[in-house]
Amino acid sequence: MEIQEKEVKLYKKEGKDLRCLACAHKCLISEGKTGICGVRQNIKNKLYLLVYGRIAARHIDPIEKKPLHHFLQNTSTFSIGTVGCNFKCNFCQNHDISQFQEFYGDKILGERLSPSQIVRQAVRSSCKSISYTYNEPTILIEFVKDTSRLARRKKLKNIMVTNGYLSLESFNFIKNYIDAMNIDLKSFTEEFYRERCKASLKPVLETIKRVYKKGIHLEITTLIIPGENDGIEELKNIAKFIASIDKNIPWHISRFFPHHKLMYRPMTSINILQKTQEIGKKYLNNVYIGNI
Numbered sequence: 001m002e003i004q005e006k007e008v009k010l011y012k013k014e015g016k017d018l019r020c021l022a023c024a025h026k027c028l029i030s031e032g033k034t035g036i037c038g039v040r041q042n043i044k045n046k047l048y049l050l051v052y053g054r055i056a057a058r059h060i061d062p063i064e065k066k067p068l069h070h071f072l073q074n075t076s077t078f079s080i081g082t083v084g085c086n087f088k089c090n091f092c093q094n095h096d097i098s099q100f101q102e103f104y105g106d107k108i109l110g111e112r113l114s115p116s117q118i119v120r121q122a123v124r125s126s127c128k129s130i131s132y133t134y135n136e137p138t139i140l141i142e143f144v145k146d147t148s149r150l151a152r153r154k155k156l157k158n159i160m161v162t163n164g165y166l167s168l169e170s171f172n173f174i175k176n177y178i179d180a181m182n183i184d185l186k187s188f189t190e191e192f193y194r195e196r197c198k199a200s201l202k203p204v205l206e207t208i209k210r211v212y213k214k215g216i217h218l219e220i221t222t223l224i225i226p227g228e229n230d231g232i233e234e235l236k237n238i239a240k241f242i243a244s245i246d247k248n249i250p251w252h253i254s255r256f257f258p259h260h261k262l263m264y265r266p267m268t269s270i271n272i273l274q275k276t277q278e279i280g281k282k283y284l285n286n287v288y289i290g291n292i
């Protein structure tokens, strides 16, 4: 039973439907339906996580690839992800698993691996941490917590690589189990989040502040997409926002390559990345160019 679809914790009944509380969308889900992420389903008036222990991607990565440059440097991290995502980014670099419904319909893909099997594999491969990454870990937050709890007992650290769209409920649910987060700050406009990701900026900013306040190690990543989020004012606003929290928070500026539905934008030039780094360095102490 440990790796079957599992009833989740973060939801409440609302009339005949269920309100999922895992992310800031807070989907109202009727009988038989799933929320936006496609992996939390109302089955006979209970909410189930369809991807509990269904691992669609699994690799041993250098931690710098997450990217985290100021946490457990020069170690390997056991990285796992499932299918599904609560965002619909038209430039997603992992759209084959994040937008799985477009490719596989309702079919949930992924090898069956329980939290204890994952922890065992991480220890055996000499990793110092487990990273919940590749797709959005918030949508499987109960599985992340079960795995993190076991990982802690084996002295492994837990890392979330996330779009930051956690609800307050979700943040409170996981905050004592996560040691580090890399949060994507994809843009500094509501319009970009609405048009490009079918989401909203405000909850992401709130998560960033909460994570810092809680003392979880925090690094931030922005994928620089030519013609989309590379305006000087917008980049300045991102850097200033991070600096307003702490100018030592590392900011990773990442190179875009045409992907998914955003094939008509060119890859980010080195020149733009360097200019962004110059802007960032006016406000922040640690600005890194990545994905080149």
Ligand code: SF4
Pocket (backbone or CB within 6 Å): 020, 021, 022, 023, 024, 025, 026, 027, 034, 035, 036, 037, 038, 039, 040, 085, 086, 138, 139
């Ligand atoms: S995790 Fe988010 S997107 Fe998925 S069902 Fe819950 S509220 Fe909706």
